Amino acid sequence: DAGVTQSPTHLIKTRGQQVTLRCSPKSGHDTVSWYQQALGQGPQFIFQYYEEEERQRGNFPDRFSGHQFPNYSSELNVNALLLGDSALYLCASSWGQNTGELFFGEGSRLTVL
Amino acid sequence: AQSVTQLGSHVSVSEGALVLLRCNYSSSVPPYLFWYVQYPNQGLQLLLKYTTGATLVKGINGFEAEFKKSETSFHLTKPSAHMSDAAEYFCAVSRYGNNRLAFGKGNQVVVIP
Numbered sequence: 203d204a205g206v207t208q209s210p211t212h213l214i215k216t217r218g219q220q221v222t223l224r225c226s227p228k229s230g231h232d233t234v235s236w237y238q239q240a241l242g243q244g245p246q247f248i249f250q251y252y253e254e255e256e257r258q259r260g261n262f263p264d265r266f267s268g269h270q271f272p273n274y275s276s277e278l279n280v281n282a283l284l285l286g287d288s289a290l291y292l293c294a295s296s297w298g299q300n301t302g303e304l305f306f307g308e309g310s311r312l313t314v315l
Numbered sequence: 316a317q318s319v320t321q322l323g324s325h326v327s328v329s330e331g332a333l334v335l336l337r338c339n340y341s342s343s344v345p346p347y348l349f350w351y352v353q354y355p356n357q358g359l360q361l362l363l364k365y366t367t368g369a370t371l372v373k374g375i376n377g378f379e380a381e382f383k384k385s386e387t388s389f390h391l392t393k394p395s396a397h398m399s400d401a402a403e404y405f406c407a408v409s410r411y412g413n414n415r416l417a418f419g420k421g422n423q424v425v426v427i428p
Contacts, residue, residue, distance in 0.1 A: 233414065244405050
């Protein structure tokens, strides 16, 4: 049974560029959440998708957007990249929106130069 | 808003000794509390969670945590550390168990042979 898979694992972008990160949830899960983990910090909630809609959003600007597809996979898009966007981006899946029991992928490490 | 505080970013413990990681929370509503562990090059994994009911919660790998409302704490313990316990540990809180978790900064545990 495959767990949560994320791609790419590492990527380097320059300021002002745009990036798309992808996530496939654990089999049987229908909800995807995205977190940003800066170096030396705990993960911070970006947003959550359920039934192809953004259901909850953390304190992140509109440059951060996402999408969920009918097969429950998800994308995170970040526009107009800033140096401060350099971080590990974690995708987490669950069965339902209100469990707190999240299964995390290994993350996508984004470096912005 | 919900938040958690974890003091001491790095914790060293001798093999066979008690592991104690402290977590204090702030919540405007009855909290749901979690401990997650992150092993090197792996995604975060749920160790245990507190929702309601019994205040002593047992998790995987011999870990347990006790919810103390009067102290707003949810400290994690393991009686005897093993080399395989070397990892980063995160305490988290959410409202009503939803997936918008607020994480602490984490404790990096080093086990000394």
